[in-house]
Amino acid sequence: MKLDPGFIWTSFVALLSALPMTLFITVVSVGVGFVIGSIIALLRIYKIPVLQHIAAFYVTFIRGTPMLMHLFLIYFGLPALIDAISGAFGWTFTSASIPILVFVLISFSITAGAYLSEVIRSGILAVDKGQLEAAYAIGMKTPQALWRIVLPQAFAVSLPNLSNSLIGMLHGSSLAFTVTAVEIFAKANIVATTNWKYFEAFIAAALLYWGITVLIEKGVSILEKRINVYNRGGVA
Amino acid sequence: MGRRFEFVYILDFIPKLLGYLQITLFIVAASVVLGLVVGLIVALPRMYNIPVLKRLSVIYVSFFRGTPILIQLFLIYYGLPELLKGISIDVSKVPVLAFVIFTYALHSGAFISEAIRAAVGAVDRGQVEAAYAIGMSGFEAFTRIVLPQAVAISLPVFANVVIANLKDTSLAFTLGAMEMTGKSQTLGLTTQHFIEVYISLSLIYFVVSVILERLFQLAERRMLRYQPELASTPSRKRQLPRLLLPQFKKGGEQA
Numbered sequence A: 001m002k003l004d005p006g007f008i009w010t011s012f013v014a015l016l017s018a019l020p021m022t023l024f025i026t027v028v029s030v031g032v033g034f035v036i037g038s039i040i041a042l043l044r045i046y047k048i049p050v051l052q053h054i055a056a057f058y059v060t061f062i063r064g065t066p067m068l069m070h071l072f073l074i075y076f077g078l079p080a081l082i083d084a085i086s087g088a089f090g091w092t093f094t095s096a097s098i099p100i101l102v103f104v105l106i107s108f109s110i111t112a113g114a115y116l117s118e119v120i121r122s123g124i125l126a127v128d129k130g131q132l133e134a135a136y137a138i139g140m141k142t143p144q145a146l147w148r149i150v151l152p153q154a155f156a157v158s159l160p161n162l163s164n165s166l167i168g169m170l171h172g173s174s175l176a177f178t179v180t181a182v183e184i185f186a187k188a189n190i191v192a193t194t195n196w197k198y199f200e201a202f203i204a205a206a207l208l209y210w211g212i213t214v215l216i217e218k219g220v221s222i223l224e225k226r227i228n229v230y231n232r233g234g235v236a
Numbered sequence B: 001m002g003r004r005f006e007f008v009y010i011l012d013f014i015p016k017l018l019g020y021l022q023i024t025l026f027i028v029a030a031s032v033v034l035g036l037v038v039g040l041i042v043a044l045p046r047m048y049n050i051p052v053l054k055r056l057s058v059i060y061v062s063f064f065r066g067t068p069i070l071i072q073l074f075l076i077y078y079g080l081p082e083l084l085k086g087i088s089i090d091v092s093k094v095p096v097l098a099f100v101i102f103t104y105a106l107h108s109g110a111f112i113s114e115a116i117r118a119a120v121g122a123v124d125r126g127q128v129e130a131a132y133a134i135g136m137s138g139f140e141a142f143t144r145i146v147l148p149q150a151v152a153i154s155l156p157v158f159a160n161v162v163i164a165n166l167k168d169t170s171l172a173f174t175l176g177a178m179e180m181t182g183k184s185q186t187l188g189l190t191t192q193h194f195i196e197v198y199i200s201l202s203l204i205y206f207v208v209s210v211i212l213e214r215l216f217q218l219a220e221r222r223m224l225r226y227q228p229e230l231a232s233t234p235s236r237k238r239q240l241p242r243l244l245l246p247q248f249k250k251g252g253e254q255a
Helices: A005-016 A019-045 A051-064 A067-088 A100-126 A129-137 A142-179 A184-195 A198-231 B007-018 B021-047 B051-066 B069-086 B096-122 B125-133 B138-175 B180-191 B194-223 B230-237 B244-254
Strands: none
Touching: A005 A184, A005 A198, A019 A051, A019 A100, A019 A142, A019 A184, A051 A100, A051 B194, A067 A100, A067 A142, A067 B138, A067 B194, A100 A142, A129 A142, A142 A184, A142 A198, A142 B069, A184 A198, A184 B069, A198 B051, A198 B069, B007 B180, B007 B194, B021 B051, B021 B096, B021 B138, B021 B180, B021 B194, B051 B096, B069 B096, B069 B138, B096 B138, B125 B138, B138 B180, B138 B194, B180 B194
């Protein structure tokens, strides 16, 4: 078996058809994860009784276990739970009617939520406390002060971490193949096994992921420069 | 899918999975040790600005940070034997575990090289100058002055790499390596109690990563023990890019 450079291109083209799926999984899980992460971060920053401990445990547990475990737990656990509930209430609804992709998205959102909550929390805490006090002093309410003063600055501070999380979730989306969702990696596997050309197919997949990662990094660094232009007189 | 949930199975599976913990830990330890060597080799050309090699190390780091570990696993598992066959070395009898360790070593090497670079950059330039001033050679100054300080600074990042590596080992089962996750697959298939298996497995991973984290915290405290001004340590860390998380965690602890 010799390396066939032409087949790298062939499989690269074939993999492009799975690109939307990978991007969809990544964007949805990071988007939903961002919402979960914000809530968790606020619960912990404002030290809401009981809830802050639950939030802290959630973050520690998710960060202490592999993403693959979250996927398997949700993929095997959630349908069983749904069926048990619907059985107890005598509904006709079963988990089999839910597409697998939904479980993938739920589990990855939970994963992303924990990591993003740490990013958001550190970003918010990195903003000088005086900024919030100044906002109160000119008569802003807490939501206003958070939304208009703290969050924009926190966003600028945590941009590198956000981009890391986004890239992490992009790479993590390759795990979805274990539950038969056809994203880039699963597609590469299919291309590899049907043509018996593993090396070429995985080189193509690696190039595709690498390309997207570099694009994200470049995009974020441009954004970072832009944001910091207006931020010069602020925290930094 | 599977049978009814039964709690007993969780307790039953934990000791069975723990029997394979040593293999998981072996993968982590071997790949991190190799990764340290790789990381240092990759970081050196960029720290000392060696022409060509510097470029190569940038590409190396970008590639291993820019592709999923799963792809790297498959690429090396299927690609390396073919490349080696080209120079007539037969690796068909090499166990899967060797490929897994090799991949994780290259992967963590890329991250470790970035940690080394950031940490060495964070050591005050005056330290090296002072070392030269009392007559140390470049090598001495690096190994005796810069490195010990850099190690202490980079410890939180290094801890993250090790824990991430532990979690990534769960992917080795895709190549059929028999570590904890691989065992969990067979246990799940034979008993049809998948949820229980994954709960037990998650608990083990969780406990191991918490223990690792604590150990690294202890090590960090010990290494920074002889620093005269503990208060200035966080500020030095703030110079490192993308270290907000560990730094912030420490801040919370001291409060």
